Amino acid sequence: MEANPDKGPADLPACALEYIDRVVRAIRWRKRVRAEVHEELTAHFEDDLRDCGDAGQREARARELIEQFGDAKLLAALCRRAKKRCRPLWQKALLRTTQSLGLFVLYLVICSLPLYFGEAMVRVNYVEWLNDRWRPAQAEVENAKRYYDEAARLYVAPPDVLQKKRSNRADAAGGWFPDHNDAEMGLLARWLADNESAFERLRQGAKTLHYWPKYEIEQADLGDPNFLTEAMAELAGYRKVVQALRENVAYQASRGDLDKALDDCLAAWAFGRHMQGKGLLNEQLVGIAIEAVGCHSVPVILHRCEVPPTMLERIHKRLRVLVDPCRPAVHLDGEKVFWRDRIQRTFTDDGQGGGHALPKGMPYAAGTWLDNLLGVLVFDYPDRRDAEAMVEQYFEQMEGTLSRTPYGDGSPGDPEMPSLRAAPNALLALVEPAHQRVGQLVWRMKTDELATLTIVAVLRYAAELSDYPETLDKLVQAGYLDSVPDDPFGAGPLSYRRTDEGFLLYSWGQNLTDDGGVQGLGQDGTPRLWADNGDWVFWPVSRDDK
Template sequence: MNPNPQFSALPAIVQEFIDGIIRKMGYRRSVRQEVHQELTAHFTDALKNCTDPTLRQQRAESLLADFGDAEMLAKLIRRGKIRCRPWWRTAVVRSLQGVTAFFVLFVFYLVWFSLGRPTVRIDYLQMLNDKARPQVADADNAWPQYEKAIDLFVKKSEDMFNITGRFKELSAQDQQKIRQWVTANQPAWDQVVAATGKSYCFRNYTLGENAARPILLGVMLPHISEVRDLARVGQQLAQIQVTDGQSDKAIGTCLVMIRQGKQWMGQATLIEYLVGIAIGSMGQEELTRVLAQSPQNAESLAKIRGELASIWSGEYPKFSFEWERLTFLDAVQNIFTEGGPGGGHLSPRAMTLFGQIMDDPMPIPIAASMALVHAGRTETVERGNEIYKALEDSIAYTPWQRKTQNLRLPEQLVEKLSSRRFALLRSFVPALSKAIERYYRSKVSTEATKTIVAILEYKAGKGRWPETLGELKSAGFLSTVPMDPYSDGPLMYRKDGESFTLYSRGCDLDDDGGKIVAGDLWGENAGGQHGPDGPDGDRVFWPVN
C-alpha cells in the first residue's frame, strides 16, 4: 500500500489497525487500496477535531474499540466486496478456478501416471522354448547340422546379384559363376542334406543382443536368411544337375529342399513357418520342372511318390498364431502397469523402451500422449485374445469359404478397433490373416506336386492319362483326391492330348480353364474378385510354365 498524507497523519495504532485489515482481507489489490482509502478517510474525519495528542490517542483507541476485531472485520469486508463483484468477473474467476483445479488434478494424474511401472511376471520366452522343444533325443535334432551349414555357407559375390533366370538360359559366363558358387557351397549343402535326415529341428529361442530388455518381441531369429540362402544353393544345384543330364540327382536335391522346408514349418514362430513354406515351395516347383524337362519312368516316379508320401506322412504341419499371441501378451506385461484399482495403463516410459527394441524410437511426449488415450490393460488383452482366437478359428476355413461366405471376423474385429485406443494391438495384428492364405497355398501346392507325380506315374504305367483324379485314388496312387482351397471341389484336372492340365481356380475363385497370367501366379492382382475386369487367371501347376 502507498500511504496517502491523511494516512500518515493518523495515530500509529490506527495505521496498524487499517494495515492489519487490508493485509487480512487478501483480495484484489485495487479493492484493498479502495478500502484502505475509505477507512483512512473515516478515521481522518473521526479524529479531525482532536488536536491534543493525548485526546487524539484516547479517541483513536475508542474508535478502534468500536470497530471491533480487525480479523473479523477484514473477513466481512472481503465477503461484501466479493458480492459487489460484477457477474462477468465472477464467471471469469470461477472459470479460472476451475481451470486451475483441473490443471492441478491433471498434474497429479500425470505424476501418478508416469510413476507406474510394468511388472514382468511370466517368462514367455521360457514358455515358448518349453512348448517348441519336442520330446525326442538330442541326436535327432537337425539344428547342429544347420549351424555347421551356416558356418560353411559362402555368400554370392556382388556381381552375381544381377544374374537372374533359370540356369540353362544363362550365358556361359554366368553359368560358370553359378557353378563356382554352388561348388564352393557343396560342403554347406552336404550339411543340409545331413540335417534333413534328422527327424526334427529345434533351437533355443534367445534374446541375443536384446537380453538387457527381455521382451519376446526382441527374440532374435538369427540365420533365418542363411537358411533360405542354403535352399537357394539347392535350387541352383538342381538346375545344374538337370542341365547336366543328371535328373535323378536333381530330383534328390529337390526332395532335400522339400524336407528342409517341412523341417522349418515345424518351428514355433510364424516367420520360420513362412520361411519353411517358401523353401518347400521352391523344392516342389523345382521338382515339377525337372519332371517336365526330364520325363521319368514308372519306377522312378513310384520312388518319388514314396519319398513324398514319407515326407508328408501324417498331418500337414500345423499352423498357429500362438507365438504371435504370446508375443502380444508379453508386450502387454512389459508396457502396461499392473491391473487393479487405478492401475493397468500403458506406461509412457516403457513405451519408449519398446520403441527402441522395435528400432522406432518414440519421444516421451508422444509416448505419454499415446498412453493417455490408450485402452487399459484388461481391455487390450481381452480384445487381443478375441482377435487371436478369431484368427485361430479362421484357419479352419479355406479362402473359398472365407470369401463366398464373407467370413471376415478377424478383419472386422481389427477394423472396429480405434487406432488410438488400440494402437498397440493394431500394430501387432493386421498382416496375420494373409498368413492363413499362405498356409492354404502351401498345402494345395504340396497336394498338387503329389498329384502330378501320381498322374505321370499312372501314364508311365498304363500308357494313358487318367480320366479323373478319382482314378488315381482307385489305382492307389493317391490316398485322397486333392481339394482346391479356392473352390468347393477338387483341383481342376483335364487331359490335353499328349499332356494334361492341373490347376486351382486361384484368388478370383473363377474357373478360367487353366489360364496362366504372367507375373500373377495366384490371380492376386484381380483383387480376389469375380468378374471380367481383373486380370483373371488360375494357379496352374501343370504344364509347367
C-alpha cells in the same frame, strides 16, 4: 501526483495511505488484483478530498472516510470476494474444469496405488519349457538342427555381380539364368562349388528323421528383445543357404542333371517341413517359406525339362510320403507361452493361481483398456486368472480358425479368411490380423503341396499310359493318388481339365471364385501365381510364377 491549484494539494494524508496499504496487504491474492484495489481506493480518497481547502480539512475528512470503511481486514475480504465474482464466465469454467480434473487425477492416483503393491514371482522358465516341448523322448535321437546350423555357418556369400543378378531375377529356378553371360556363369559355378559343403550339410539334415528347436541362451525372459534377437539370428542364415540351393537347383537343371536338381528340391521341402509345427511362430513361417522354394521348383523343372518316367515314379513316391493335407503345419504353443511368460512377470502370484495386475501387466489383462480403467476406479483390479483364461480361449479359437479352409462355409466371392472373434484386449487385437495372415499362408502352402503332387501324378500317368487322365478321379482309380485333392480355396477339388497342349490345373485362389483358369495378375500386370485376383494356375507353369 499533481496538486490542485484551486482546491489545495492532491497528496493524500498519511493516514489514508496507511489504511490503503493495510487493505491491500490483507487481500493476499494476485499482484494484479492488489494493484487494482490500490488504484480504486486511492481514486476514491482523491475524489472525496478535492473540495477540502487545506491539509487539516483533508486529514479530518480522510479519517471520517476510514471510519466509514471500517476494519481494513473486513474490507479486504469484501474486495477479494467481489473480484472473484467479477471474473469472466470462461475463466470460471476453466477454473472449475481444472479443479475437477485435478480431483479426478488425485482419485485415480489413489485408486492406482494398490497396483504398485506386491511383486511378480517367476515360477516357470519358459525357455527351458520350449527346449523340452518338442524334444523326442529318446535321448540318443539325432537332431537335424545341428546340420542346418552347420550349413548356415559354412555358407559363402555370392560375389557382388551375382548378388545384383539375383535381386533382378524374379525366379532363379524358372529363369535358367537368361541374363548371365559366360563369365558370370563361371562365377556362378565357382560360387556354388564353394557352397557345396553347406549344401551337403543341408541334405544330411533333410535326411535326418527328427528336428526340434533349441534355444541355447541365458536369457529366460521371452519378452526381452535380446531373446528374440538371439533366437532369430539363425533364421537369416537358413534362408541364405536355401536361396543358394535354389540357384544350385536351377544350375543343375540347366546342365541336364535333373536327378540331383529334383533331390535338392525335396531336400529344401523336407528342411521347411522340419521347421513347421515347432518353436516360435517366426521360425515356423520361415519353414513355410523354405518349403515353398522346394515345392514350387519341382513343377518348374517338370515344365521345362523332359523328365524320364523312372524319375517321375521315384519323385512321385517320395511326394506321396511328404504330402499330408491333414497335418497341422503351424503350432501355436510357442506363441501361447510368450503370453504366459508376460503374465507371470507382470501379475502378482497368491500361490493359488490368482493375483492382480502390476502396472506393466495392464496391457495383458483381460478386457478392453476402458473396462480395466473403470475397474481400477472402483477398486476392481484385473485378475490373473481372467488373463490366463483369456489367452487360453484366444489361442484355442485361433487353432480352430487355422483348421478351417479359407472357403469356410462355401460363400463364393468372400475374399476374407474365417475371422476370429473380436480380440479380448488391445494387444491381442493388434496381433489378430497377423494370425489371420498366418492362416492364409498355411492354406496356400497346403494348396501348393497338393497341386505339386497332382502334377507329378498326372505326368506319370501320361508317361505310363500315353494319355492324360480325363478327370482326377482316374488318378485315384489307377492308384496314382489316394484321393482327389480338395481345393481349400474352392467349393470342391482342385480344378483340372485336359487341353490341346496337355492339361490345366488351378485353384480358385484368394478371391474364392472360379475364373475359368485365368491366372491372376500382379501389380505390374504380369501373371502371378499368388495374385489376389484370378485363379492360381499351377500348370502350365508361367515364367513369372513366384
